[in-house]
Amino acid sequence: MFWVTSIDPRVRIILALLFSLVVVSLKALPLLLVAFAMGLLILPGSGLSWQLTLKRMLAMDGFILLMLIMLPFTVAGDFWFSIAGFTATWQGLWRAVEIALKANAIVLMLLTLVGSMESVTLGHALGKLRVSRSLVHLLLFTVRYVEVLKEEYQRLRQAMQARAFRPGNNWHTYRSFGYLFGMLLVRAMERSERVMEAMQCRGFNGQLPMLAQLRMGLMDWVFISVMLAALGGLMYLEIYRVII
Amino acid sequence: MSLFELANIHFGYVGCPPVLNGANLSLQAGERLCITGHNGAGKSTLLRIMVGLLKPNKGSITAFGQLCQQDKDFYSVRQRAGLVFQDADDQLFCPTVAEDIAFGPLNQGKSPAQAMQLVTDLLQQMQLGYLQDRVTHKLSGGEKRLVALASVLAMQPEVLLLDEPTNALDEENEARLVAILQGLPQAMVLVSHDPHFRRKIGNRTLRVVEGQLLESNASCRHAVA
Incomplete structure (x- = not known):
């Protein structure tokens, strides 16, 4: 039994969502690296294989690859290099790195927290969350x-x-x-x-009864606290620029 | 020369015990070979192996004098041996009956005009002309079955492979099917549970027992010997 899978699915969905919101608002590269590392840290606990997860992340990267390549050429700023008359800028490069890090950090966290759920569990949890x-x-x-x-x-x-x-x-x-x-x-x-x-x-009236009874336990509260503390820390560092 | 010669066929679906275990079968011209056996014995599997839709794990398939090993060896086999699927819904996928029947001849390289001519002639001959422009998925079960047979006959195969052709047919449609089949010159392999149907059509019966094909001894006196 992997510890992530024993956490209440509702908690996992909400925290993954919260994590995404925080990461999207981060700008400092070191903080984004920390966010990415959080995903890596949790991954072993989810029971997903490294290879499969990497493959899924690469699949997502495929969608944004073209945009990332274009960015250095479209963002105005200091000269980096030029190719066939097109000028790339350092600012553009950093922007591309920032976006790549954000996207991968979010996808990694989604995969570890939500992707490790059975689809049926996900459905039921969403139902309980009043989706x-x-x-x-x-x-x-x-x-x-x-x-x-x-x-x-x-x-x-x-x-x-x-x-x-x-x-x-x-x-x-x-x-x-x-x-x-x-x-x-x-x-x-x-x-x-x-x-x-x-x-x-068989008497269906628009409501699927859900068999699973979800209950929050100690483990869930511990996980919530740790995650909230980490996310709060990231936001604090981002806003007050303590380390950069 | 026999039309089909299957020797020592072994086959199992992934993760399941083997279905066929050294099955042998030979089909001669003019033969109407019935195959029987309990549910899941491998009868449909055998038909699919004969036209190369499934690859046996072991054993050899010789069709029309040619040893068939790779997928491309079966391309010509599929033109000469017509497989009628157990569920007609699996076979009929075009919007109208005419288009569905023309599908095979078009695959054989006939021109659209030639194919349409074939369709009209065949439906007349089978007395199904009134179905020509009907929408396939709105046909009744019996009509679907007859149209599925027509869609294979349109390819003018030398051998017919029929998978449970009488399944879920009413008496009237079954009588129609029997009349059509009796009028056909082709050699046939018929998978059927129905002893009376086998008696009317078949002239030889094999039974699938533990993955092998054995000469059948009929237990019902109405059944084919």
Whole structure:
């Protein structure tokens, strides 16, 4: 049992959110490094593997990479170097580093605190936190039926293969894939109606009963205190510039 | 020369005990081979292996005189051996019946005009002409099954592989299916639980027992011997 997973899921969600808000408002690089280190410190306690977590962070970095590369060229400031007539600035570079650190610190903390939860637990915790019921149901049903849809897709693909279909760069291929996805959508719609009917037959009235009883324990309060102290410290140092 | 020759096929799904354990099967021209066996015995798996949708862990597949090992060896097999899936919904994915039946012939390189001609002729021949422009997912269960068969027949296969073709068909539609199948010249492999259907269509029966194919001794006197 890893200690992070034994902490109340509601606490984890709220603290991850609070952490994100604090980190977004930080500007000093040393403080951002500390925030990043906090994530690294908690990671072993979450039971997630280093490799998988790194891979997920890199996936996120892929989205912001282009922006990070552009930043040194678009922010005005002191000359750093120039390439093909475009001038890069030191200020731009630091801005890029700052954004990269912020993004990675937040994603790392989200992965360790929230990503280590079962999706069903996440749904229930969000429900307890009074997140819109429709959103929670959407999440729970996605978790339940995404595999069903995947299997349906694979069976259709096999049936296409069995009829000698080989994808190529031509209209026949595009049209066939269009039909395939269209049919999946129609099926998903129909299935959702059947599921709904079956649920109504069992007395569903728009409310999913949640079995898990969540209770805060000593461990939760300790974790909350430590995290709040750390976040408060970061904010204090940022605002009063004590170390920089 | 036999149409299909499967030798010593071993297959298991990941994380499950093996389904097929040294299965042998040979199919000759004109044969209508029935395969039976309890649920989960590996009958559907066997059909999928025959057209290369699943790869056996061990064993050899010779189709139409060619040894098939890689995926590309099966491309021509899939043109010559038509697999009708157990669930017609898996097979019908185009908006209309005509488009779905034309899908196979188009994959075989026919022009759209040729494919449409084939569709019209085939549906006439099967007396299903009234379904041509219907929306596939609104067909009744029986109609879906017949259209799924038509979509495979449109490819003019030399061998038909049918996975539980009578499943959930009413008597009228089953009689229709039997009449259509009896009129076809192709060699067939039929997976079926229904002894009376096997008796009407089949001329040889194998039973899957513990992952092997054994000559079947019918226990019901109406069943095919």
